[in-house]
Amino acid sequence: MTKETIQKTNPDKIDSILSDYILHDKLHQAVMISAPWGTGKTWYIQKKFIPSFESQHKKTWGVIYVSLFGITNFKELDDIIYHQFLDFYLSKSIHKKIPSKAIRFGETALSIVFANKLGLSSEDEMNKALKLIPQPDHIVYILDDIERSGLNLGELFGYVNNLCEHENSRVILVANESQILGRFNDTHKDKDKNNSVNTENIVTDEEKRIEAYYSAKEKTVGLTIKFQAAPDEVFEQVLNKVVDKREVQNLIRQEKNFILDLFTCSSNNDTETILNLRVLAFIDVTIADLYDSVKQYLDVFGKDNSFNDCLPSMINTAKNKIILDMVRYTALECFKFKMGKNLDGQSFSYLGSSNHYIYFLHIFPFVQRYIKQRIMNQDAVANYLKIVLKEEMVNQRLTKSVFPILNEWWLMNDLKVEKAIEQLEREEIPEGVGPEYIRGMMITLITLRERGFSIPIQHFTDKIIKYLNSMDKISFNNSAFSIVSIFANKDFIDLYNRTMKPVYDYVSQRLLDASLVEYRFLIDLQWDEEFPIKCRNHIASFSSDRRFLSIVSAEKISDKLKNANPGEIWYFCKGIREVYNISNVSDFYRADYETVDLVCKVIRDLIQQYEKHSLNKVKTSNLKMLLNLLDQTREKME
Template sequence: MLDNREKIIKSVKVYIDENMSDYAVMINGAWGSGKTYFVKNELIPELEQDKPVIYISLFGIKTIDDLVNVMSLHILNIYSNERAQKRANLNGNSSGQINSRNISSTSKVATTLMSLVSKGLKLVPKGEDTKAFVSDLQKNSIKFSHYVFIFDDFERSIIDKIELLGFFDELVEQNNAKVIIVCNEGKIANGRKENNNSSIQKENEESIDKRLVDDYTLYKEKVIGLTINYKADLSSVYERVLLKEANHDDAYRLLLQSKDDILRLFKITSSHNIRTLKFIFKRFKELRKEIKAAFKINKKDMTYFNVYVSAIMLNVITASLSYKGFGKNIVDILKDKDTIACFFSSEGLNDDVKNFDMTNYVRVTRFINEYIYTYSLDCMLLMEDIDRFIDEKINDTQVIANRVNDIFCMKDDKSAVQELLAVLDDIEKDRYCLGVYPRILSNLFILVELFSDGKQISIDKLKKSILANIEKRADEFIESNWYYFSSSNIEANEFNHQLYKTLKSMHNKARISRFIKDFNSVDDVVETLRKFVEIGSAAEKGKSLLSYVPVEIIVKRVMKASNNEIQAIHGILRHNYLNVNNIKDIRQGDLCMFRKWRDMLDQQKDTIDSQLKYFHICLLLDCIKDICDKLQ
């Protein structure tokens, strides 16, 4: 089955092969759909097999005279090449042979067009070919039917559309030329920008637009005999565009492998824009080169290069689609962050921040979005992001677990030892987060015992490295990550359990230190104390968080409190201890703290000068005594 492009080529060739035709052909398609790319790279090579093709963009051409000047230069160029071909043939020289083309029409050159062409040639230096060209033109030896004229960007031309259609009519009807007009008809009458004019003025403009459309439609019916709608098919042109932009380099290979994924992202935004596709290929190729240089100059582990570049490619694609398709300021999406996970939808990138592992979310970085938006690369942000990405991968517990597991499936012992040494080196340099160890210890111990050499690879060295690492990373401890593994390797299980107990103890000590620091530094003593004695907030069973704070600090804060704050503290203690029937069962561990608090407060109350504050402290002291009685 022929695709859209092949059908268009077939239809146009039927038109070109017609001996006599008095109409032009229009190829109509949306902006960015790849019309121009198709015309230049597929249609013209086919048509050139039969006739010389003159391709002209109407964009920027101001008058019909200017257009004829451009046509004249094209015709003169073809004429000069043909003369050179004839001279080469006469001299028996075929090395510089120009493709021969058949000339199949005998129409006269209209006087009007001949005079315009002659006028255009006044701008050209009078060389031998120019003089011969003018002579043949005057003898009617040069015929417009000899050429195929392709006029692109019809809707962008500032020449009046009716005047242009009249000129094309003269070419096709009076000179039997083959004319192909390439345009986006949907933009011909919709070029006026939005403004804040009055409703009456807008109605007038709409009325004018309607008349222009009606006039254009009327003249088009006379001049255009066939309109062909061009529909973009990114899938069919993807590889040709990629080859032209990337030319078989490393970027080309990744972009080719990712074709289906890239086209899926285009489909999400309903984009068929080949210019955006080219933009993506160019920007990614440039960035990949810069990223590779950054990895090498800064001596980064190249094993992370390909996966990093793949993540960057996804950012380039989604940012480009958002910027080119929706006009978004993609730099603003990141707000004050350098890296976020950004949702990608039919409206492009959205600025709600989520976790990186969620479906339809893309890792978006500031340096990429700035480069897409400004073409300026911030090398410092690039290096920061590379470091951040490598850290993320190093601390991806599943990736590391898979890496250790894969050693069992290596092709030979040498490869297995090499990879095991790499893992052990990462551990020695403390490159893994704390949560990795319970995932890898069982298999790691088996491998170390299997390949132990007593030096680089040994259980004792492994244990020593891990124990050193957990002291520095105790604050990363999450109890749920340290479930106990049942493995055939008893030593691994015992060491895993030892790490768990050590970390839990270290974590609790660190937690207590934070409690003391918080209680001693936070301004709002009432809310802090409330949080530390609430039921359900115990650090250990039978004790409140407050019990971890030295009583000296508690009493010092209370003695400095205002009367209103002392009264509030009194109410909090009564609510959480005296009003709870089974308080002895759940908070008996606080008894020692309250006894010390009672004794210390009783000693210091006589130092209070204010009678009102003395009154509130005495009430609080009575409450603490009652709590002691209830807990003992």
């Protein structure tokens, strides 16, 4: 171990590596176990390795575990080690509490004072007590949370080196090394004899900082083990710890592969699963919290008169499908929340590491609220689930379509896949299906084409447009068709979006035509006292469409401003305030940026023109008020 070795492994192999290091090390260096926060390093050390090692070697080796979290000086660290040492190795045998400062490591005899405190009156008794103390070369120090300590990291490496090289002890460092590296610049500073920082030697450059860290580490640490928890074992450990009900445990177990797949897809290496135990626990607890309410409401609705024409088996199938969808949806939204992603509340497809898609037929808006605020509106949950159950019952009746069969193409041979494609080509899109069905069909067809099957893609996009054209009103936008992936498969998403462009264009035009009718008050009607009220009444529609002023052209807005009287401008400004809440423009109205920017330029020209000729003083004042509002809004949109 004269030159550091880096090894990736799982806990099963780490046991033997660490045991071999402890029992046979001749090079007097430490071992570091490194992994991101929350991946189970501490759990493995405390619950698995230490008990296992002590069960075999307790009589000959002593293990001292210390978390460095919050420790700011080495005297504090020494005191903790002394206290653990004495309590663990002496008081258990002589049944007395030993003061932590009564003895120091490395001493070969007990002092008279210490002997008196122990009540040892003879040399014989002192010798017996000494035999209870492991010699330095049979002590294992496990120092955890290195990156969370307040110690000077350069000095800490020196401290560890002294234990390894001079005391011949074994030292295991447990850390998130990426975080150590990130703060090494702040703690690895040369100090003069007066303990003041020598600013000439502060490492400031990124490369020098990294070099300084590895230089300090190289002498002390001979082996770095990249810890990787065993996913199946950790999944069970966390589940059993945080979820009590067996019924909920079994439900979560059904989706184990899906949940673990989240961590696999979020890692840099798509073959590696980097589990974060805290995120996994958050997922399990949230699912358990939501399950009782959801199941209770579904059971009540299943007995509702509106489902009298449905077979009990169909109702149960629909209920189970909703619950499983909710479990998956909750798992993904919890994961996104913990990864700092937005919870947009839209239905979307998720592409897993197996390149098979999983699309969520339903969204569960109460899930997002519960994740973020830990509160649940019971009436809203009940009303929404009743709607979802009715929709699911409609889908249960879509038994004549071949798509549910083709949807599991990986279970079929080539001939069956080809026949299913031909049948789907002849079918019309079933009446009453939503964008989720269309999206799922197109993802399957594109995936099959990528696998070498002959797919007439344009035939299917034309069929989709024909189906959409038969609808009196389109109540969804293009986001309902889109695949939102926070992990991988970007190439596939680009291919999907290019393939769906004719559908996107059709939907956009239909929505634009509809919005021009619905929102005609923005331009075609007078800006009067009714204008702010109409704006307020349409806020939900504006936020859903994610645009407001860009619904009409900047040119039309500018022309109306030129001809508007002061009162109209004042009401127009008031209406804008109703919609463009400063806290929400960056989330909902970024698409309006270009329109707002162009309108601001026109307003500036008008103000300059009016001030130059001393005209329209009231109108100029109102235009300045409007310009100030739009400038603030535009800055937020950026």
